[in-house]
Structure formats: C-alpha cells, structure tokens
Amino acid sequence: MANPITATLSAKLSGLLGFSPAVPLRRWAPDQPLVDGTVLVLGTGADADAVAALLSGAASSETGEGPGWGLEVHRHPAPDRRYAAVVAVLTGLEHPDELHAPLLAAASTLKGLGRGGRVVTLSRAATSDDAPAVAAARQGVDAVVRTIAKESRGGTTANGLVLAEGVPVTAPSVVGGLRFLLSTRSAFVHGQLLAVDTAAGALPADWEKPLTGRVAVVTGAARGIGASIARTLARDGATVVAVDVPTAGEQLTGVANAVRGTALQLDITAPDAGARILEHALARHGRLDVVVHNAGITRDKLFANMTEAQWDAVIAVNIAAQLRINEALLTSGDFTDAPRIVSISSTTGLAGNRGQANYAATKGGVIGMVRATAPLLEAFGGTANAVAPGFIETEMTAKMPAVTRQVARQLNSLQQGGLPVDVAEAVAFLSSPQAGGILGRTLRVCGQNVVGA
Amino acid sequence: MAPEKTAAPGTPRRALVLGGNRIPFARAGGRYAHASNQDMLTAALEGLVARYGLQGERIGEVAAGAVLKHSRDFNLTREAVLGSSLAATTPAYDVQQACATGLETLVSLSNKIRLGQLESAVSGGVDSTSDAPIVVTDRLRRALLDLSRATTPGQKLAALARIRPKDLAPVAPSTGEPRTHLSMGEHQALTTAQWQVTREAQDEVALASHQRLAAAWDSGFFDDLVTPYRGQTIDGNLRPDTSLEKLAALRPTFGTGLDAPATMTAGNSTPLTDGASTVLLGSDAWAAEHGLTPLAVVVDAEAGAVDFVHGEDGLLMAPAFAVPRLLARQGLALADLDLVEIHEAFASTVLTTLAAWESPEFGRERLGLDGAFGSVDRDRLNVHGSSLAAGHPFAATGGRIVATVAKELHLRKQRDGGTPRALVSVCAAGGLGLTAILEAA
Numbered sequence: 001m002a003n004p005i006t007a008t009l010s011a012k013l014s015g016l017l018g019f020s021p022a023v024p025l026r027r028w029a030p031d032q033p034l035v036d037g038t039v040l041v042l043g044t045g046a047d048a049d050a051v052a053a054l055l056s057g058a059a060s061s062e063t064g065e066g067p068g069w070g071l072e073v074h075r076h077p078a079p080d081r082r083y084a085a086v087v088a089v090l091t092g093l094e095h096p097d098e099l100h101a102p103l104l105a106a107a108s109t110l111k112g113l114g115r116g117g118r119v120v121t122l123s124r125a126a127t128s129d130d131a132p133a134v135a136a137a138r139q140g141v142d143a144v145v146r147t148i149a150k151e152s153r154g155g156t157t158a159n160g161l162v163l164a165e166g167v168p169v170t171a172p173s174v175v176g177g178l179r180f181l182l183s184t185r186s187a188f189v190h191g192q193l194l195a196v197d198t199a200a201g202a203l204p205a206d207w208e209k210p211l212t213g214r215v216a217v218v219t220g221a222a223r224g225i226g227a228s229i230a231r232t233l234a235r236d237g238a239t240v241v242a243v244d245v246p247t248a249g250e251q252l253t254g255v256a257n258a259v260r261g262t263a264l265q266l267d268i269t270a271p272d273a274g275a276r277i278l279e280h281a282l283a284r285h286g287r288l289d290v291v292v293h294n295a296g297i298t299r300d301k302l303f304a305n306m307t308e309a310q311w312d313a314v315i316a317v318n319i320a321a322q323l324r325i326n327e328a329l330l331t332s333g334d335f336t337d338a339p340r341i342v343s344i345s346s347t348t349g350l351a352g353n354r355g356q357a358n359y360a361a362t363k364g365g366v367i368g369m370v371r372a373t374a375p376l377l378e379a380f381g382g383t384a385n386a387v388a389p390g391f392i393e394t395e396m397t398a399k400m401p402a403v404t405r406q407v408a409r410q411l412n413s414l415q416q417g418g419l420p421v422d423v424a425e426a427v428a429f430l431s432s433p434q435a436g437g438i439l440g441r442t443l444r445v446c447g448q449n450v451v452g453a
Numbered sequence: 454m455a456p457e458k459t460a461a462p463g464t465p466r467r468a469l470v471l472g473g474n475r476i477p478f479a480r481a482g483g484r485y486a487h488a489s490n491q492d493m494l495t496a497a498l499e500g501l502v503a504r505y506g507l508q509g510e511r512i513g514e515v516a517a518g519a520v521l522k523h524s525r526d527f528n529l530t531r532e533a534v535l536g537s538s539l540a541a542t543t544p545a546y547d548v549q550q551a552c553a554t555g556l557e558t559l560v561s562l563s564n565k566i567r568l569g570q571l572e573s574a575v576s577g578g579v580d581s582t583s584d585a586p587i588v589v590t591d592r593l594r595r596a597l598l599d600l601s602r603a604t605t606p607g608q609k610l611a612a613l614a615r616i617r618p619k620d621l622a623p624v625a626p627s628t629g630e631p632r633t634h635l636s637m638g639e640h641q642a643l644t645t646a647q648w649q650v651t652r653e654a655q656d657e658v659a660l661a662s663h664q665r666l667a668a669a670w671d672s673g674f675f676d677d678l679v680t681p682y683r684g685q686t687i688d689g690n691l692r693p694d695t696s697l698e699k700l701a702a703l704r705p706t707f708g709t710g711l712d713a714p715a716t717m718t719a720g721n722s723t724p725l726t727d728g729a730s731t732v733l734l735g736s737d738a739w740a741a742e743h744g745l746t747p748l749a750v751v752v753d754a755e756a757g758a759v760d761f762v763h764g765e766d767g768l769l770m771a772p773a774f775a776v777p778r779l780l781a782r783q784g785l786a787l788a789d790l791d792l793v794e795i796h797e798a799f800a801s802t803v804l805t806t807l808a809a810w811e812s813p814e815f816g817r818e819r820l821g822l823d824g825a826f827g828s829v830d831r832d833r834l835n836v837h838g839s840s841l842a843a844g845h846p847f848a849a850t851g852g853r854i855v856a857t858v859a860k861e862l863h864l865r866k867q868r869d870g871g872t873p874r875a876l877v878s879v880c881a882a883g884g885l886g887l888t889a890i891l892e893a894a
Binding site for chain 1: 505506673676677680682
C-alpha cells in the first residue's frame with residue numbers, strides 16, 4: 001500500500017529527475033463494465049464480422065459460438081468520436097500493403113482514446129511455412145503493436161493476440177484472451193503479443209467466476225504477489241490451497257482465512273512436497289486443477305562473488321522444486337481434467353540482471369520448463385504457462401534504494417511499477433478454462449519494460 | 454475410512470481427534486509479553502480454521518480456558534470465537550481446572566460427541582504468565598467497591614480516605630497453593646525427597662525432552678501442528694544444544710530449605726510460559742464430510758485427586774492413582790500402551806509417578822494391587838519431548854500433548870499397522886490429575 005510519506009517523496013524525486021507523473025491505471029472492480037465506452041472493430045472478412053458480433057451481441061443471448069458481450073461497436077471510425085477500445089482483426093493479411101487500411105484507421109483514433117484505452121490486434125503467427133509476403137505482413141503486425149504501445153499515453157495499452165494457423169477467432173483462448181486484454185484485468189500488460197496455439201479450452205459459464213469448481217494451489221501465498229494470486233483466484237471462483245513455508249504460517253493463516261481456503265505449511269523443496277500437495281487437495285477439496293508456482297527467493301550477488309550456498313538455495317526453491325512437484329502431479333493420474341500450471345518467471349529470466357545470475361538461471365529455467373511441460377499436458381486439455389513480471393511494487397522492491405527504485409519504475413512505457421494484482425490477473429487468466437489453447441507461453445506483465453523486450 | 458453409521462440413541466460412538474493447532478510457546482516476558490489470553494487463543498483458533506478450512510463454519514461447541522485469568526476475561530472462549538473466522542453462531546464455554554484445563558475441555562467435548570450431542574468441537578486452552586492479572590490488596594479493593602457504591606460526596610471522601618499508600622502496592626501473582634502457601638515447585642520438592650529422586654535422573658529427563666523436541670521440530674513434525682505467532686516460529690524455551698553438563702551446572706531453585714539435597718533446578722523444572730493450543734474433534738460423519746483424516750479416537754478418561762493438604766501424597770501425584778483406575782476399567786496394563794505422555798510439570802513429577810508405579814509397596818498399600826502397577830519403557834515416554842522443553846502455558850499444555858500424540862499414533866498406524874494406543878497424564882494444582890487413553894483411528 002502506498003505510504004503517504006514515501007509516495008510524496010517518490011513524487012518529488014520523480015519531479016527532480018524530470019519524470020512526468022504516471023497516470024493511475026484502472027484495475028478491475030466488481031460490477032465494472034467490460035469496456036467503458038464504444039469499441040471500434042477494424043478489418044474486413046468473416047473473422048472481423050465474428051469478432052464484431054461477439055462484442056456487440058446481446059450479453060444474455062447466444063450469438064454464434066458464444067454469448068455476446070453487449071458492447072456498443074462501430075465498424076468504421078466516426079469523425080470526432082472517442083473510442084474506449086480499438087480491435088483490429090488482421091488475420092486475413094496476405095501482403096504488407098494490406099496493413100494500410102485497418103492500421104491507418106486505427107491510427108486516426110489513437111489520440112481520442114479515453115484514459116485506460118485499449119488497442120488489441122488479432123493476427124496470425126508468421127512462420128517459415130508462409131509465403132514471404134504473408135510472413136512479412138504478419139511479422140509486421142507484431143512490430144506495429146509494440147510501437148503503438150511505446151507511443152500510447154494515459155494508461156492506454158496495446159497488445160496483440162497471435163493465432164496459430166487454423167485457430168479460429170472464435171476459439172476459447174482467442175475470445176478469452178481478447179476479453180482479458182480489453183478488460184482492466186490486463187492493466188499492466190502492455191506491448192505484448194500473446195500466442196494462441198490451439199482451439200482447445202472452454203468458455204466459462206460465468207465470465208466473473210471462470211474458476212468456479214476448480215481447486216488451485218498457490219505456493220508462496222503468505223504475502224506479496226502470492227497472496228494477491230490467492231485472492232484473485234478465489235475471487236474468480238476457485239477454492240484455494242495456500243502454501244508457504246512453516247515460518248510464514250501466521251501470514252498464511254490470514255490469507256487462507258480471507259479467501260476461505262486452506263493453509264498448507266510446507267517447504268516446497270521437501271522431496272515429498274508434490275505428494276503432500278496432492279494429498280491435501282484431494283482429501284480436503286476432492287480435486288486439484290491449478291498449480292501456481294509462485295514461491296521464489298533471491299540471494300543476489302555479483303556472479304564473480306557468488307557462493308555455492310547462494311546459488312544452490314535459489315535453484316532449489318525457484319526451479320528444482322517446481323520440476324519435482326510437476327513430475328509428481330503428472331505421474332499421479334489425478335491431474336488430468338484440463339489442468340493448469342502457471343509459473344512465475346521474471347523479466348530477469350529473459351534479459352538477465354546484474355547481481356542475479358542464480359535468479360536469472362531459475363527464471364529463464366521457468367520459461368523453458370513451461371514450454372517443455374505443456375506438450376505433456378495437452379492430451380488431457382492441460383496447459384503450462386508462465387507470467388514474467390517486470391517491476392512490481394512489493395515488499396521486496398520497497399527495499400530497493402529510492403533512486404534505483406524510481407528509475408526502475410520509469411523503465412517501461414506505462415512509466416510506473418505494476419501492482420501484485422496485475423500479476424495475479426494474468427495468472428488467473430492463464431488458469432482459466434478459456435486459456436486452454438495457450439501452450440507453454442510466457443506472458444510478460446511489465447508495462448512494456450525495456451528490459452529484455 | 455467409511456463413516457460409521459449414526460449410533461442408536463444412547464449408544465456411544467467414536468469421538469475423533471482430527472487435528473490441532475497451537476502457537477509456538479514463548480518464554481514469559483518474550484514475544485507474547487503484550488499479547489492477552491484472548492489474543493493468543495484467537496490466534497490459535499485462526500490457525501486451526503485456516504488449516505482445516507473452517508471459515509464461516511458453525512462448530513458444535515468450542516471449549517477452552519485459562520488458569521491465570523483476568524476478571525475482564527469472562528466468556529474468554531466465546532470472545533475468541535467471535536474474533537475468529539468461525540461462524541458467530543458457534544457456541545463456546547470456559548473451563549478452569551488448573552493445568553488440566555486443556556485436557557478437561559477435550560474430555561468433556563469428546564463425551565458430547567460420543568453421545569451424539571455434537572458432530573464437531575474444538576477444545577483448547579491458553580495462558581499468559583506475562584500478562585497475568587494483577588491483584589490489588591483487599592483493603593484497596595474494599596475501599597474502591599465502597600467508593601463505587603457511595604452516593605454522597607461525604608461517603609465518597611470517607612471511602613477514599615481509608616486508602617493508605619501501602620494498600621496501593623499490587624499483590625504479586627503467585628503459584629502458591631492457597632491452603633499450604635507452598636509453590637508448586639516447593640510441593641514437588643517434598644515429593645522428590647519423599648521418593649528419593651536424584652538430580653542426575655531429573656537432568657536426564659530434561660535433556661531427553663530438549664533433544665526429542667528439537668528432533669521433532671527439525672523433522673518438520675510440527676509443520677501441521679503449529680502456526681507461528683508474533684514472529685515466534687519455534688518453541689522459545691527449547692534448548693537444542695543443552696547437555697547434561699550444562700544442566701548439572703545449574704543451582705537448585707526448589708527444596709533448598711529441606712533436609713534432603715536440593716535437586717530441582719530451572720533446567721529440570723518447567724519455566725513460566727505464554728501460549729495457546731486447540732484441538733479439532735469430530736464424529737466420523739463430520740470428518741468424512743470435511744475430507745479430514747481421523748488421527749485418533751478418544752477412548753476414555755479418568756480424573757483423580759490427592760489429599761496433599763492432610764495426607765501423605767504429593768501435590769502432583771493424582772495421576773499415579775487415576776491411571777491405574779483408568780487402565781483397569783479398560784482392561785489394559787501399562788505394557789499395552791505404545792506411547793505414554795506424562796506432562797513434565799517437573800522432571801521429578803514424571804520420575805516420582807513412575808517410581809510409584811514401580812513400587813510393590815505403593816501398588817499393594819495405595820493401589821490395592823498384588824504388587825507393583827508396572828513400569829514404562831523410556832522409549833515410549835514423551836517421545837517428542839514435553840513441557841520441560843516446550844514450556845508450559847498451563848491451560849494450553851493438554852492441547853499440545855493431545856495433538857502431538859494423536860498425530861504420532863496416526864503415523865505409527867500407517868507405518869506399522871495395528872491400533873497403537875497412548876496414555877496422556879496431566880497433573881494439576883490443587884492435587885488434581887486428569888488422564889486419558891487415545892488410540893489410532
């Protein structure tokens with residue numbers, strides 16, 4: 001929580017350093033509209049029509065493959081009209097020439113986007129199987145999205161969904177991903193291209209409670225990002241098993257009681273941790289569907305000065321324990337009903353960071369782990385993905401020196417640190433039934449941090 | 454395990470220990486110095502609720518109590534329930550039976566479950582010697598009461614005028630027995646001398662207690678029995694590195710005025726401690742409904758008392774009489790018990806109890822047996838340490854022992870099969886003792 005004194009100091013420091021004050025981001029709240037205003041859907045063809053129908057369809061009735069969202073939708077930009085969001089459906093592109101119409105139409109609306117506006121593109125993944133012109137057009141979209149993100153102001157975000165060949169725009173993960181990116185749940189997701197690999201997954205019966213009936217384990221749940229993940233999953237309907245080391249039991253009790261879940265005091269590096277998690281979840285809650293590997297530690301030291309103990313401790317907690325727990329779950333036969341594994345990586349795992357060789361090894365390791373784990377789960381509708389936070393306001397980052405912290409906050413296009421809930425929202429999305437077509441990916445929640453991008 | 458069918462009216466059914474939660478015990482004046490009994494009991498309950506997912510649940514009944522209790526702490530247990538995440542419709546009541554409080558709550562609630570009056574219950578206890586109630590002098594108290602009843606300024610002044618400076622000094626809380634004015638330690642020193650228990654034997658009991666409790670903490674045994682509180686993550690009195698040499702170096706604190714050698718030290722006597730414990734109890738049906746694995750069955754219990762004021766028995770010797778009656782009723786001998794938990798009020802309490810049972814004379818003359826009652830193998834006695842190492846927040850001790858032994862019974866049944874059995878014996882001020890038998894569920 002923002003301390004008034006440090007907040008004032010930060011603002012002063014920010015001014016001294018010549019930074020403009022960041023725009024407060026809108027976050028999810030109960031009974032908030034999905035999009036606060038009119039949505040402009042650009043593009044032509046069946047895919048664009050299907051997306052427009054989804055957004056504008058009556059919220060209570062069935063339209064096409066899913067219920068509509070009851071939004072006011074325009075298909076062409078009206079002069080002087082302010083839009084809350086722009087969705088560009090670019091799945092049919094076959095040549096860079098075809099970028100002109102939809103993208104310049106989008107460009108004409110950007111200045112008029114309201115605070116916390118949304119730009120979302122839907123495009124196809126460029127692969128070496130494509131004709132060169134097709135691949136050029138598709139790859140070009142990614143770079144345009146990143147550019148729009150860098151130019152956007154007022155808490156507006158720009159992101160894209162990149163569909164694998166053959167995945168329809170009505171696939172659950174495209175629909176779910178679009179809804180996530182349009183909503184305030186993605187407040188700190190910026191400049192990202194999220195891949196949708198397959199048409200697997202299922203739309204939730206209730207968009208407000210997509211995790212109803214699901215049992216989720218969250219490690220490192222006693223505080224910070226882990227506590228926020230536990231609260232967010234519970235908010236979305238999950239029954240939560242909150243796991244943390246026995247010494248963090250007092251805070252863990254508070255989290256477990258707040259989310260009406262159960263507390264499991266457990267050192268995840270114990271050889272039988274996976275079995276104990278499974279046993280607890282099955283005995284108490286009858287099932288286990290979601291595992292969020294959030295627990296992590298840092299033992300920072302310049303690589304040249306790194307001790308064995310510092311290296312080994314970070315490897316043991318941040319990656320070896322996750323691998324062992326996943327193996328126990330995957331071989332149990334009890335983790336097969338469209339299960340979800342979501343692991344917390346870090347921008348440090350992509351870019352490295354001075355003094356964090358051990359941490360970087362594990363956070364990079366997480367990215368590799370989920371990519372290789374996802375195929376093992378695909379047969380029964382399961383997924384494994386990671387979330388890579390950038391600078392998040394936590395107890396850990398609060399201990400950074402003030403100037404370093406202030407600079408770190410500014411190193412992204414939203415010019416501020418994210419909140420634990422921003423990471424939690426991404427985890428909740430990847431844990432949901434609608435994310436079943438996203439396989440082995442790492443979603444950055446970093447405000448388009450310059451690090452590792 | 455398949456739940457048992459609901460028993461016919463009047464036919465007792467099983468009362469199960471389903472788990473427990475306590476806060477780490479802290480030395481008096483330590484991290485809980487500014488925590489009240491209500492704070493600590495609420496914390497212990499909250500940890501239990503979190504571990505077993507009981508938020509918003511209406512528990513059949515919660516019973517707990519404290520030995521050192523402020524007058525403001527009427528309905529202490531009910532207030533702790535209201536401050537917890539349990540349903541506010543959970544009934545509660547207080548018990549006070551000195552150091553047997555925590556075990557008495559367990560016994561009485563178990564009996565209600567056995568009779569079908571309750572499906573679920575939480576027993577517990579709490580004590581703070583740091584936040585002990587301060588008693589004022591009788592003269593000050595009477596003057597203040599008269600002042601509150603006075604209606605005219607003259608009456609008020611008259612009441613106030615009776616107060617003398619010396620009346621304002623608080624009366625120090627004491628563990629002395631009201632009828633003998635001897636502290637518990639001095640009483641036990643008499644018993645120790647009577648049974649000629651040596652200093653070495655007492656120090657060995659103390660050492661084993663520390664070593665065994667330390668091993669249990671190290672192995673993670675308490676991971677699902679204890680929830681940290683106020684930064685205390687492990688029992689504060691535990692001295693993993695103590696040794697016979699260190700214990701032998703301590704000066705005697707009790708019995709120094711007796712003819713016999715003084716053998717009781719701060720090392721082989723329990724220290725003043727703050728803490729709270731809870732135990733979750735339920736029927737088979739309730740356990741199955743909540744996905745909880747039964748750990749142990751509460752089989753039977755027997756209370757005892759000795760006439761320490763006029764008779765020849767020591768203040769803390771009641772269990773020496775209660776246990777033989779309890780085992781006889783169940784058709785059991787000491788040899789039939791896989792685990793024996795004798796509360797270590799003092800190391801010599803354990804040793805004098807064992808000595809009495811091993812004495813043919815005591816067996817014949819006091820227990821009415823043909824000879825000695827029996828002996829207890831040390832490897833079955835207080836296997837994870839006890840009060841000497843963990844500390845002894847009076848009313849919280851019963852819950853600590855029961856939860857620990859219930860988990861151990863369950864583990865042994867899983868490992869070795871059969872139905873291992875445990876005896877729990879707690880001595881208490883006033884010459885009281887409460888004993889119980891549990892078996893693996």
